[in-house]
Amino acid sequence: MKFRISRSALTDAVSQVSKAVSNKTTVPILTGIKATVDENGLWLTGSNSDLTIQVCIPTRQDDKELVKMETMGSVVLPGRIFSDIVRKLPGDEVEWVVDDRWKTVLRSEQAQFELKGLDPEEYPRLPQFQEDQMFSLPSDLLKSMIRQTGFAVSTSEARGVLTGVLWRMEEGRLTFVATDSHRLSRRQADVEAPEGLTVENMVVPGKSQSELGKILADRTGWVDVILSENQMMVRADNLLFFSRLLDGPYPDTNRVIPQGGKTEVRVSTKEILQSVDRAALISRDGRDNVIKWTVKKEGVVQVHSAAQDVGSVLEEVSAQVDGEEMSLSFNAQYMLDALRAVDSDEIQILLTGAMTPFLIQPADREDALHLIVPIRTR
Amino acid sequence: MKFRISRSALTDAVSQVSKAVSNKTTVPILTGIKATVDENGLWLTGSNSDLTIQVCIPTRQDDKELVKMETMGSVVLPGRIFSDIVRKLPGDEVEWVVDDRWKTVLRSEQAQFELKGLDPEEYPRLPQFQEDQMFSLPSDLLKSMIRQTGFAVSTSEARGVLTGVLWRMEEGRLTFVATDSHRLSRRQADVEAPEGLTVENMVVPGKSQSELGKILADRTGWVDVILSENQMMVRADNLLFFSRLLDGPYPDTNRVIPQGGKTEVRVSTKEILQSVDRAALISRDGRDNVIKWTVKKEGVVQVHSAAQDVGSVLEEVSAQVDGEEMSLSFNAQYMLDALRAVDSDEIQILLTGAMTPFLIQPADREDALHLIVPIRTR
Structure with missing residues (x-):
């Protein structure tokens, strides 16, 4: 196995497959990265048995020669150190030579690394797929x-x-x-x-x-x-x-997703998110990380939280409110997660009762929803 | 105690004094930040008993009014939550009111926080200094x-x-x-x-x-x-x-700093640093994190490291060498720390023997030096 390869292409590919490589694993060979070179290019594989990532560096890309293969072959190299070496090598091109006992030499300008490789035959096979599904x-x-x-x-x-x-x-x-x-x-x-x-x-x-x-x-x-x-x-x-x-x-x-509600609220995503984010500073010191919303007919959502030894927070966010006035409490982190996931400028909140699940949706589309179960408070 | 203050000035000052505030301390009041407002401005203090940081936000700066004091006073607020709140408050100006039981209200636009403050008399006094030293x-x-x-x-x-x-x-x-x-x-x-x-x-x-x-x-x-x-x-x-x-x-x-050497080496700081940095990828997997330099008369420093289960690295950095050829081994991290601390483009290395301390100095100045004791290797 002998070839030369563009260092930047190699760095990119190694950093991608490294995402699948774990340092602690019950299967020692999975701490390695498998490399296979043939006439199509270099294939790198990393895996932690739950997930596997394979990246190909093609021989040519955009008129640039990335891999210059002399002899084909395959080897498994220790993942962490191999990826650190590749990142820190000098020069633009790496020479890569593996002997028949998987001893690997990586050479680039004045630097030369010798690594103990492992038998690629011991690396798990990739799962096979029929392409009908x-x-x-x-x-x-x-x-x-x-x-x-x-x-x-x-x-x-x-x-x-x-x-x-x-x-x-x-x-x-x-x-x-x-x-x-x-x-x-x-x-x-x-x-x-x-x-x-x-x-x-x-x-x-x-x-x-x-x-x-x-x-x-x-x-x-x-x-x-x-x-x-x-x-x-x-x-x-x-x-x-x-x-x-x-x-x-x-x-x-x-069946758990409510189809209609007693109260509908429209509010700016950013304003309610920032307000909940501030209230969470207090709630996280409390027992259940609870924030309370009080929706008022005059068009506000009151955001409130209190923690016994710390203090309390109260603020109001203006909103468009249709339906009954209502108070409900919820886990601050769940609300932050949901609000941060919304891409739209405005959200619609659909409330069905103080103790029944409520919905957060982007106001202008129906393809996304977040449901949160309220928390019973004293 | 009542005043209004520029939120950005407050955020900066709180983030500075927070550096001294520890979450775990045997002195509970030191988890707090002390705030004192008077006609000169707002003084914030954070401390972990080893070190103390005090910052003043002056009443005026560059023609801008930063603090509008109504009544003077002092309070200690819980450090972590206070600093998070200040960072996330909306608006440009914060109103800050403390009652006689140190209950503190921070108000900014639609947001209002109430915090339980502590008695500032319990906060340790700052040390006193005579300015003669x-x-x-x-x-x-x-x-x-x-x-x-x-x-x-x-x-x-x-x-x-x-x-x-x-x-x-x-x-x-x-x-x-x-x-x-x-x-x-x-x-x-x-x-x-x-x-x-x-x-x-x-x-x-x-x-x-x-x-x-x-x-x-x-x-x-x-x-x-x-x-x-x-x-x-x-x-x-x-x-x-x-x-x-x-x-x-x-x-x-x-007395431990050698005054002359058997070998003097001049080399590019960046080249030798990068080379040691790469060699450290191998040495850190070895027992003592050891890298070996071999200084050769023809004008190179060979950088070498090997770790039994991993492999080895060898590279050469060109250098100006005066004196005996010499090999010595050292802890990779000590060398990296020293080389990263050097500001000059070139370093001078003064070697006195394979087992005696050696010096790293910027080549163009004498006000800095780094001494490293070599490691005995087999």
Whole structure:
């Protein structure tokens, strides 16, 4: 195995696959990054067994030669140190030579590193996919769906399937649902899918979804999502992202979403967010991190919180109020998460009672909603 | 106590005094920030008993009225939450009212916070100083002296006086010395001092000195340093910084500094730094974090490191070499700290033997030096 490669292309690719590499793992070879060079370019793979990221550096890109292959081959290098070395190498081009015992020499200008590599045959194989269960959507849309739901998953491993996000697909409409049973976030969008494709119960681990969001961060263009029984694959340009799926049926959440309310409030997203953010400074020192809203007919939402040993906060945000006056208390962090996920300038709040779940939605669209269960207070 | 104050001036001042406030302290009132308003402005004080920071917001500055005092007074507010509130308040001006039981109301536009304050009489008094032991220097010079010595203090509390930096003053020349007994850094500068002022054994705790560097970060102009028996005070514009001093005599370090060497090397600071930085990627996985230099007559420094389970690195940096060829090994982190502290483009390395301390100095000046004790290797 011998080739030369553009250092900047290598740095980018290594930093991407490193996102999947964990320093602590029960499978030692997974602390490594697998590298395979052939006539198409260099393939790098990182994995923590839950998720796997593979990136290809093509031989040529935009008329620039990125990889100059002399002899093909494959090796696994220790992930952390390899990625640090690549980042700090001098020069524009790295020479990479591996002998038949996987001893690897990386040479760039005056610097020469020798690393002990591992047998690539011991690295786990990538899952195989049939491409019959596949749909496509713009990367930006997928990222916004991830950002607007991921925070609502349960962080307790004991909650099993609730630590994941439900991805459902029906009649070309993709729905993401996440809930920890105290709050729920849902986002929908029309995507490009073959007619008749229905996906009922695909649950993506919250951590995988969040890594997917990060690795897509700078990417535009379309991505493909491809499914098998217990794995998913996301394909974007020269990137493959694999994640295992969570077992077990995801609960039916449609029935918990109220269809109408006693009180409807419209308010500036920014004003109510800043106000809740300030009130949270007091509530976080209290027992349950509770903030109270009092919606008043004259067109204000009073935001209030008190913590026994610290003090209290009170402010008013002007709003458009239709329906009954109402007071309700909620977890400050849940509200901040929901409000920060809203892209629109105005939100609509739909209240059904002091003790029943209420909805936060962007005022100008129906494809996103956040449900929060109020907290009973004295 | 009642006044109005510019929110931006308040935010700046609170963020400065907060640097001295610790969340965990055996003296509960020190988790607070003390505020005193009078006809001169608002004085804020934060302290963790080792160091104390006081900032004054003057009534007027640059033709702008910053503080509008109605009634004088003093209060202690919980530090962390007060500083968060100030940062997140809306509007440009904050109204601040304290009643006779120290209940404090902060009001700004639509937001109103009520905080439980504490009795300011319980807050420790500031140390008193006679101004006869005082010298002055530019803030930028003090910051560079701090930066070029502070990293070399011992981090082990058991080492007592070595956890501090020795500040000595003789014939108008200020010297900083720090050592953990494996390495030593020294920086000297001429400052403005009354004739005959001699300070022999003033030891500033490493943590205090580092906080002083941070709080001076954006300040230019001159600062005064004032001494008492066991305290120091640094005065800059509207800032007072107090630190206790460490007890006990600081060891005499002059005798450990070699006066001549067997080999003198001149090399680019940046090239040797980058090279050691890369070698450290390998050495940090070894037992003692050791890097080896081999200085060769033909004008190179070979930089080498090896770690049994990982691999090795070798590179050469071109240098001007006078004297014997020599090999020596050292702790990678000590070398990185020293090289990063050097401001000059070129360094001079003075080697006295494979097992005796060696010196790193800026090539073009004699006011700074870094000594490192080599490591014995197999």
